[in-house]
Amino acid sequence: MINPDHIFNMVTGNMEPEQKQAICSEVKKDAEAKVLFKKAKLTWALMSSSKRAPDYKIEASYRSVHERIFPRKSIFRIHPYLRYAAVLVLAIGIPLLTFFLGRQNKGGFEPTVRYTNVVADKGQISKVILPDSSVVWLNSGTTLTYDHNYGLKNRELKLEGEAYVVANKNKDLPMIVASDNLKVRVMGTRFNVDAYSEEECIKVTLETGQIELLNSTVKRFRVQMKPGQMAEFMRRTGNVDVRDVRSQNYTNWKNGELVFIDTPMDEVIRRLERKFDIETEVRNRNFYKSVFNATFKSESLKEILDYIQYSCAVNYQLIREKGTTRVIFK
Numbered sequence: 001m002i003n004p005d006h007i008f009n010m011v012t013g014n015m016e017p018e019q020k021q022a023i024c025s026e027v028k029k030d031a032e033a034k035v036l037f038k039k040a041k042l043t044w045a046l047m048s049s050s051k052r053a054p055d056y057k058i059e060a061s062y063r064s065v066h067e068r069i070f071p072r073k074s075i076f077r078i079h080p081y082l083r084y085a086a087v088l089v090l091a092i093g094i095p096l097l098t099f100f101l102g103r104q105n106k107g108g109f110e111p112t113v114r115y116t117n118v119v120a121d122k123g124q125i126s127k128v129i130l131p132d133s134s135v136v137w138l139n140s141g142t143t144l145t146y147d148h149n150y151g152l153k154n155r156e157l158k159l160e161g162e163a164y165v166v167a168n169k170n171k172d173l174p175m176i177v178a179s180d181n182l183k184v185r186v187m188g189t190r191f192n193v194d195a196y197s198e199e200e201c202i203k204v205t206l207e208t209g210q211i212e213l214l215n216s217t218v219k220r221f222r223v224q225m226k227p228g229q230m231a232e233f234m235r236r237t238g239n240v241d242v243r244d245v246r247s248q249n250y251t252n253w254k255n256g257e258l259v260f261i262d263t264p265m266d267e268v269i270r271r272l273e274r275k276f277d278i279e280t281e282v283r284n285r286n287f288y289k290s291v292f293n294a295t296f297k298s299e300s301l302k303e304i305l306d307y308i309q310y311s312c313a314v315n316y317q318l319i320r321e322k323g324t325t326r327v328i329f330k
Contacts, residue, residue: 114148120161123277125254134175137164137254140274141196162194164254182233183214192251198270205230205250213240258296258304265312268292269329276301278325287314287329301325 006023027033120126120138128136128144131151138144142161150156155167155175167175169188177184179195182202189209195202204213206225213231215221215238223240225231230245249259258275260268265288269280278301282288290312296304305316305327319326 115145116148116150118144121277122274125256127254132168132170134168135166139163139253140277159193159195161196162192162253164190164192164251166190178216180235181216181218181238183216185212185214190251192247194250196270196274199267200235202233202235203230203250204233205245205247207247207251256297258294260292260294262291262293264288265290265292268308272301272304272327276325278327280327280329282329284314284330287312290314301327 006019118126118128118138120140120142122141124140126138128138130136130146132155134155136144136157139162142159142163144161144163145158146156147154151173155170155173157175157177159177159179163177165175165177165186167186167188167190171187175186177186177193179193179202182195182204184191184193184204187210189211190207191209191211192205192207193202194204204211204225206227206229208227210227211225213221213223213225213233218238221238221240223231223242225242228244228247229242230247230250231240231242233240249261252259258271260271263271269282272278273280292308292312294304294307294311296307299307302318305318308314309316315330317328317330319328
């Protein structure tokens with residue numbers, strides 16, 4: 001039987017990446033461990049709170065819940081600073097989200113800065129409920145970061161990757177989503193931010209409500225957006241282009257869909273790499289001259305590759321070995 005402490009440490013993020021991978025492999029092979037993992041995750045969600053309860057109350061409540069759902073021999077301890085991580089995670093697929101709480105100390109052990117990083121691994125889409133009850137969907141290979149004052153003194157989020165946000169309205173405390181130099185200022189609305197670091201531009205798509213784009217390095221930069229618009233912010237130049245779009249084409253990824261509209265093949269490949277957690281190699285350079293149009297809902301990787309092969313006049317080889325998947329375009 002896997003050590004219950006290892007499962008709990010994996011759920012709360014108190015584990016090195018190498019050890020986490022090893023424990024994940026053990027959990028997948030052990031039915032009892034899977035059940036214990038779900039219980040630990042539920043306990044973590046219940047005990048996380050944005051309200052600063054006294055440590056002794058947090059400890060007492062945790063022990064009470066723990067004794068009801070865990071074997072007596074499994075003793076988990078919750079660190080005092082974990083009470084600030086108000087995150088309820090509902091993962092699509094195997095829940096492999098990791099939580100990391102960073103802290104900086106000044107002359108003692110009392111943490112002065114605490115951060116929560118929510119990570120959606122490649123091949124995974126995750127749904128997160130923030131401390132202010134706003135909801136965020138994270139696409140594969142995405143990291144969302146906020147500090148312990150979120151919902152109290154600020155609603156500032158740092159995004160690396162892609163996220164669909166349903167933001168609760170708060171006139172006194174607007175939400176700010178920052179990606180590189182671009183900041184999205186939100187009062188209460190539904191919008192999507194595509195800000196993967198490997199892409200040349202950041203795409204912001206507004207579904208409902210109203211948002212404002214700001215630039216952290218240019219004070220006079222200010223762009224108002226309306227529903228049904230998408231803004232493309234060029235990282236290098238700071239230029240922005242706003243146009244009308246069908247917003248569902250850029251937000252339905254949260255439902256597992258893949259939508260390509262005149263998409264360059266290099267971007268198509270990167271999106272497939274993130275969604276299916278694969279490695280690719282392109283041997284036919286003419287492949288990059290193509291653009292791709294298609295919508296996929298529940299198709300497998302092979303079915304998508306077959307469609308690309310037929311429509312783009314390219315051959316591919318799908319190789320699965322040693323826990324990795326490689327695709328070679330010839």
